[in-house]
Amino acid sequence: MLDDVDVDSPAPREVLVRTAAAGVCHSDLHFMEGSYPCPVPAVMGHEAAGVVEAVGDQVQGIAVGDHVITCLSVFCGSCEQCLSGRPNLCDKLSTRRPAGGRPRLSRRGEALHHFFDTAAFAEMMLVHEHACVVIDKAMPLDRAALLGCGVTTGLGAVFRTASVRPGETVAVIGCGGVGLSAVQGARIAGAGRIIAVDRLASKLDLARTFGATDVIDGSATDAVEAVRELTKGGVHHAFEAIGRKDTAEQAFRMLRSGGTATVIGLIPIGTKVEVDGYELLAEKRLQGSNMGSNRFRIDMPRYVDLYLQGRLELDALISSRIGLDNVNDAVEALRIGEVARQVIVFE
Numbered sequence: 001m002l003d004d005v006d007v008d009s010p011a012p013r014e015v016l017v018r019t020a021a022a023g024v025c026h027s028d029l030h031f032m033e034g035s036y037p038c039p040v041p042a043v044m045g046h047e048a049a050g051v052v053e054a055v056g057d058q059v060q061g062i063a064v065g066d067h068v069i070t071c072l073s074v075f076c077g078s079c080e081q082c083l084s085g086r087p088n089l090c091d092k093l094s095t096r097r098p099a100g101g102r103p104r105l106s107r108r109g110e111a112l113h114h115f116f117d118t119a120a121f122a123e124m125m126l127v128h129e130h131a132c133v134v135i136d137k138a139m140p141l142d143r144a145a146l147l148g149c150g151v152t153t154g155l156g157a158v159f160r161t162a163s164v165r166p167g168e169t170v171a172v173i174g175c176g177g178v179g180l181s182a183v184q185g186a187r188i189a190g191a192g193r194i195i196a197v198d199r200l201a202s203k204l205d206l207a208r209t210f211g212a213t214d215v216i217d218g219s220a221t222d223a224v225e226a227v228r229e230l231t232k233g234g235v236h237h238a239f240e241a242i243g244r245k246d247t248a249e250q251a252f253r254m255l256r257s258g259g260t261a262t263v264i265g266l267i268p269i270g271t272k273v274e275v276d277g278y279e280l281l282a283e284k285r286l287q288g289s290n291m292g293s294n295r296f297r298i299d300m301p302r303y304v305d306l307y308l309q310g311r312l313e314l315d316a317l318i319s320s321r322i323g324l325d326n327v328n329d330a331v332e333a334l335r336i337g338e339v340a341r342q343v344i345v346f347e
Contacts, residue, residue, distance in 0.1 A: 006106045007124045012058035015129050020141035022120040023047035024330040024342040025149050035268040042113035043105055045120030046072045047149035049141045059129045068132040069148050071296045072116035075130050088291050095128040121327055123346055133297045139304045142343050143314040147300050154181025156292015157239055157264045158189055166190030168236035171227050171254050175203035177317055177341040178264055179241035180210050184313055187211030197223045210313055227254045241265050248273045257282040264289050321345045
């Protein structure tokens with residue numbers, strides 16, 4: 001529901017951002033439906049871009065008026081994960097306000113949960129300075145918002161987690177916003193063959209425009225057998241971008257010897273993914289990817305440059321632009337699965 005929320009003033013290392021646009025992501029739906037735990041009441045949303053309104057007195061490199069993308073991969077900068085080049089795995093605890101202190105967000109005196117450290121379904125976001133990155137003001141903010149989660153997750157899974165090399169073969173299962181980003185990540189990386197798998201013809205048509213060389217309708221054929229036949233034995237890389245047990249297992253079975261299956265989608269807690277142990281003798285690998293193994297302060301400005309150069313497609317990812325008052329309809333559309341990305345545009 002929509003309600004008025006009180007936003008506190010920035011603490012020394014916090015940034016107040018006026019939200020310009022926020023994508024409606026499947027991850028929001030997973031938490032709203034209880035597949036993952038989420039404290040309530042909460043302000044949802046996590047994929048956004050906006051303009052800086054105020055900064056704390058210790059913030060460095062971010063100024064009032066800057067255009068920024070916010071990111072759920074908040075990092076402290078000093079833990080083992082951060083210092084070993086994996087800031088996306090930081091536990092983030094030191095970037096949050098202490099329990100019992102003044103909350104960033106409240107409603108009639110009650111503290112509100114700050115979903116994914118961003119709480120983007122609101123006109124203002126109050127975040128730690130390490131939850132945002134300054135970008136080129138030439139970048140349209142409704143498209144910049146997509147980089148805050150879905151696009152970075154898909155591209156990063158290809159570039160960073162799996163390190164796809166030129167000429168290698170790739171299969172992508174699921175052609176929503178994340179899957180389509182993985183498809184074009186494979187194209188940008190120079191993959192020799194890119195096979196998109198989905199059950200909706202409209203998404204497969206989009207996948208072709210994003211760089212898929214082949215498409216497979218998973219509702220009409222055995223996707224694993226079709227991929228193995230197209231590639232004469234399996235792909236070097238398979239990406240699962242839905243978050244299901246069966247499709248994660250399909251991704252593994254699509255591999256050739258020495259191949260790697262990367263699960264991008266959020267599989268519900270407690271779900272067991274099974275592989276044939278004998279297949280491991282062929283040095284096949286099954287791995288996860290957290291937000292594309294991103295280093296978003298480096299990655300997102302580069303993705304902005306790719307978009308401005310015409311090498312990264314974002315416009316076609318946007319299925320519709322809506323107002324905040326239509327957010328419930330947007331969440332329901334996620335359940336149907338016929339959209340790539342819906343974007344809330346704030347006036």
